Amino acid sequence: MQEFFTNVSRYPRYLISFSLGVLYTFLQPLLPLFQKPSTAIATSLLLASGFAFIAFTLRAMLEL
Numbered sequence: 001m002q003e004f005f006t007n008v009s010r011y012p013r014y015l016i017s018f019s020l021g022v023l024y025t026f027l028q029p030l031l032p033l034f035q036k037p038s039t040a041i042a043t044s045l046l047l048a049s050g051f052a053f054i055a056f057t058l059r060a061m062l063e064l
Helices: 002-034 037-062
Strands: none
Touching: 002 037
16 A cells, blocks of 8 residues: 555656646747847747637636
8 A cells, every 4th residue: 555655646746847848848949039139029929919818718618
């Protein structure tokens, strides 16, 4: 039974490391876009509008 709980306790660490790895992989290509002010503004606006689009879509779908 102790072995079971040891295995179960490893899952949160795996989830955190997996999530950070995916986030790092997605953000790595975006970092050079923040070197110039013009592309940094455009990238920030694109990310903010994408987040707003997803938020509004989910609100409409869930009728919140």
